[in-house]
Amino acid sequence: MSQSSENVRVRRTRKLLREALVELIEERGFDRLTVGEITERAMVSRAAFYRNYRDKYQLVEQIFDEAMAALLGTMTDGAERPPLERWAAFFEHVARYERLYGALLGKKGSPWFATRMRASLATMVSEHLPPKPSGELVPTLVGAMFVQAITWWLDNGRPSTPEQLANQTAQLASAVIAEAKSWA
Amino acid sequence: MSQSSENVRVRRTRKLLREALVELIEERGFDRLTVGEITERAMVSRAAFYRNYRDKYQLVEQIFDEAMAALLGTMTDGAERPPLERWAAFFEHVARYERLYGALLGKKGSPWFATRMRASLATMVSEHLPPKPSGELVPTLVGAMFVQAITWWLDNGRPSTPEQLANQTAQLASAVIAEAKSWA
DNA sequence: GCCGAGGTGTCCCGATCGGGACAAGGAGCC
DNA sequence: GGCTCCTTGTCCCGATCGGGACACCTCGGC
Numbered sequence: 001m002s003q004s005s006e007n008v009r010v011r012r013t014r015k016l017l018r019e020a021l022v023e024l025i026e027e028r029g030f031d032r033l034t035v036g037e038i039t040e041r042a043m044v045s046r047a048a049f050y051r052n053y054r055d056k057y058q059l060v061e062q063i064f065d066e067a068m069a070a071l072l073g074t075m076t077d078g079a080e081r082p083p084l085e086r087w088a089a090f091f092e093h094v095a096r097y098e099r100l101y102g103a104l105l106g107k108k109g110s111p112w113f114a115t116r117m118r119a120s121l122a123t124m125v126s127e128h129l130p131p132k133p134s135g136e137l138v139p140t141l142v143g144a145m146f147v148q149a150i151t152w153w154l155d156n157g158r159p160s161t162p163e164q165l166a167n168q169t170a171q172l173a174s175a176v177i178a179e180a181k182s183w184a
Numbered sequence: 185m186s187q188s189s190e191n192v193r194v195r196r197t198r199k200l201l202r203e204a205l206v207e208l209i210e211e212r213g214f215d216r217l218t219v220g221e222i223t224e225r226a227m228v229s230r231a232a233f234y235r236n237y238r239d240k241y242q243l244v245e246q247i248f249d250e251a252m253a254a255l256l257g258t259m260t261d262g263a264e265r266p267p268l269e270r271w272a273a274f275f276e277h278v279a280r281y282e283r284l285y286g287a288l289l290g291k292k293g294s295p296w297f298a299t300r301m302r303a304s305l306a307t308m309v310s311e312h313l314p315p316k317p318s319g320e321l322v323p324t325l326v327g328a329m330f331v332q333a334i335t336w337w338l339d340n341g342r343p344s345t346p347e348q349l350a351n352q353t354a355q356l357a358s359a360v361i362a363e364a365k366s367w368a
Numbered sequence: 369g370c371c372g373a374g375g376t377g378t379c380c381c382g383a384t385c386g387g388g389a390c391a392a393g394g395a396g397c398c
Numbered sequence: 399g400g401c402t403c404c405t406t407g408t409c410c411c412g413a414t415c416g417g418g419a420c421a422c423c424t425c426g427g428c
Contacts, residue, residue, distance in 0.1 A: 008416060009384050012227040016196075034405060043196040045386045050407060192386060193414050218375060229416045234377060 014052055016042040018063055021056070026099035030060060030109055064104060064113055067097060068120050075124060087166035094150050095162055102154045105147070114151070118143045129177065138180045142173050198236055200226040202247055205240070210283035214244060214293055248288060248297055251281060252304050259308060271350035278334050279346055286338045289331070298335070302327045313361065322364045326357050 020042035024033050035056055039049045053059045074089040094101055104113040122136070122143030129139065149169045153160070160168075204226035208217050219240055223233050237243045258273040278285055288297040306320070306327030313323065333353045337344070344352075 007384080008227055008229075012200075013385080015227070035407090036405075043192055043199070045192070046406090047387085047408085048385055051384080055406085191414075197415080219377090220375075230376090231378085231417085232415055235414080239376085 010052065013042075013044050013048050016044055017049060017052065017059060018066075020044075021059055021063060022100055025060070025103045029103050030056075060104075063100075064116070067100060068117065072120060072124050075128075084163075084166055084170060087170045088163045091150075091153070091162035091165050094153070095158065098154055098158070101150065105151050106155065114147055118147045121146050125173075138177060142176055145169065145173060145176070194236065197226075197228050197232050200228055201233060201236065201243060202250075204228075205243055205247060206284055209244070209287045213287050214240075244288075247284075248300070251284060252301065256304065256308055259312075268347075268350055268354060271354045272347045275334075275337070275346035275349050278337070279342060282338055282342070285334065289335050290339065298331055302331045305330050309357075322361060326360055329353065329357060329360070 017038060020038050021033070024038060024041060033056065035046055035049055038056065038059075039046050053062075071090065071093050074093045075086050078086070103109055105117070118140070120143075122139040125142045126136070126139035146169060149165065153165055201222060204222050205217070208222060208225060217240065219230055219233055222240065222243075223230050233243075237246075255274065255277050258277045259270050262270070287293055289301070302324070304327075306323040309326045310320070310323035330353060333349065337349055
């Protein structure tokens with residue numbers, strides 16, 4: 001049977017399509033792209049595209065999920081490192097894929113991506129807070145803060161270094177969390 | 185029929201193999217590579233490799249020829265630009281593909297590449313000299329000078345900028361050419 | 369010398385892919 | 399509304415590719 005998902009041809013086709021879509025998103029924005037352009041850049045046929053993905057939204061969703069997994073990984077991997085160092089790695093990852101995040105989170109991208117990102121970061125924050133189920137409000141707001149920090153940072157041409165932004169946002173988030181703790 | 189060389193599948197396979205070979209040459213040197221490693225990196229089967237190339241030497245030969253064409257193009261394109269600017273572009277191209285040229289020209293590479301490069305540069309020099317067939321000696325020596333300048337530059341970790349090296353080598357080459365003209 | 373490990377180059381067969389066609393639908397223009 | 403143009407999603411057929419096998423060769427260890 002050669003389980004299609006582990007077939008080299010299938011994996012190669014998907015890899016080429018993912019790379020082509022990232023390139024094109026960075027070049028011209030997601031919603032201005034057609035399936036034909038993506039497959040032409042990837043040197044893959046439209047038929048092969050539809051054999052592997054329902055439409056371009058499913059493809060970009062997978063790419064976004066991968067990027068989010070890598071982004072969250074910068075915070076969760078190496079738990080012994082000091083938090084500020086991990087936050088710096090977080091924003092360095094954002095800087096590294098600036099054009100991808102900018103295209104997906106900015107005006108040309110769908111609000112769907114920012115919503116999903118806020119939710120992922122809120123989950124991460126709630127998992128890293130002490131296990132007090134003090135409600136979902138605090139993680140949700142902190143997640144929104146970080147997404148807004150990213151969009152502000154990218155929209156303004158990265159006016160500060162990853163380290164500086166990490167210091168500032170971590171400080172602000174800590175203040176929010178500390179304030180909420182006084183409620184108990 | 186679909187003339188195989190214009191078939192998208194064939195072009196894609198060759199593109200992936202070229203890219204994989206360049207990556208691996210830069211990583212570990214040409215002669216330490218096997219066909220299997222190249223095809224694995226390229227996500228292509230060994231059978232497909234042998235459908236498109238006789239062996240790894242034919243593949244690297246084509247890559248080298250392409251690189252040489254691009255390298256010579258930096259000098260021949262835009263003939264209105266001042267020579268020093270073109271020489272700077274020449275060495276900038278070398279710097280851009282430093283690891284490729286270093287791997288092919290250095291100790292790990294076959295002397296075949298340096299020989300071929302000297303010949304190509306000699307031809308270029310002779311075509312850009314005034315149409316006096318004063319023999320092949322001068323172009324040959326000047327070509328060797330430039331190849332040696334490149335290998336020295338790369339072996340020593342690029343101790344000068346492309347512009348500086350362009351100034352120096354162009355000056356030395358001009359001196360050789362001027363001296364030879366006095367023979368007539 | 370002998371042997372095993374690993375690389376080379378070739379072949380076959382079934383699976384995936386490319387090219388091209390098709391109907392359906394949406395956007396822009398008259 | 400009509401019309402054109404483009405895109406989408408699906409299908410078919412022939413071509414190329416992946417996986418695996420094979421004999422042959424070289425090299426290093428014993």
